[in-house]
Amino acid sequence: MGATFDVLFAMVVQSRIFVTAGDLEIDISGATVEVDARLIQMRHDDTWSIVLERLRDARNAAIDAAIDAARDVGLPDRGTAFRALIENCSLAKKPDQVLAAIHYLRDVEKVSDSPPRVVNQLFSDADIEPPGNLSLYLNRLKERGLLMVPIQYGDKNRFSLLTSAGKAHLDKQSTS
Numbered sequence: 001m002g003a004t005f006d007v008l009f010a011m012v013v014q015s016r017i018f019v020t021a022g023d024l025e026i027d028i029s030g031a032t033v034e035v036d037a038r039l040i041q042m043r044h045d046d047t048w049s050i051v052l053e054r055l056r057d058a059r060n061a062a063i064d065a066a067i068d069a070a071r072d073v074g075l076p077d078r079g080t081a082f083r084a085l086i087e088n089c090s091l092a093k094k095p096d097q098v099l100a101a102i103h104y105l106r107d108v109e110k111v112s113d114s115p116p117r118v119v120n121q122l123f124s125d126a127d128i129e130p131p132g133n134l135s136l137y138l139n140r141l142k143e144r145g146l147l148m149v150p151i152q153y154g155d156k157n158r159f160s161l162l163t164s165a166g167k168a169h170l171d172k173q174s175t176s
Helices: 002-010 032-044 046-071 078-088 094-108 116-125 134-143 164-175
Strands: 014-021 024-032
Touching: 014 032, 024 032, 024 046, 032 046, 046 078, 046 094, 046 164, 078 094, 078 116, 094 116, 094 134, 094 164, 116 134
Parallel strands: none
Antiparallel strands: 014 024
């Protein structure tokens, strides 16, 4: 029993962080304490800032590609552009995807009126499962202060807009 106990204390937990952003590659491996220390050091110098900047640039490029595709006359890549936005911003949760859909329809396609069939069609075009109860998602996003409906439209969800908090939430989700 004593030998087994000594072996357990002699074991060192290994960790690894691997990030590629363009031509910059970060590969930190070793004991967890060493990896933590090196990561903290990187956060204090410019390396980590450069990685975050490149990730933001990649996200912005995806948004620009979505805008360009949506402005094409036939919109053949509409679903592809929306899917790229979802994937590049790592939006896995359905509420975040619904928020991104409203953002896409308002800011990319310049659509101001989007009944549920329009939102669901955007998801279908992207080969993403549409939200089951869109009104529920929209109402919860409004309750959280991420969406709002301009006063002239009453309480019609089809005219929902992202608030500044909604835009900040999408930005935060895409960089985390």
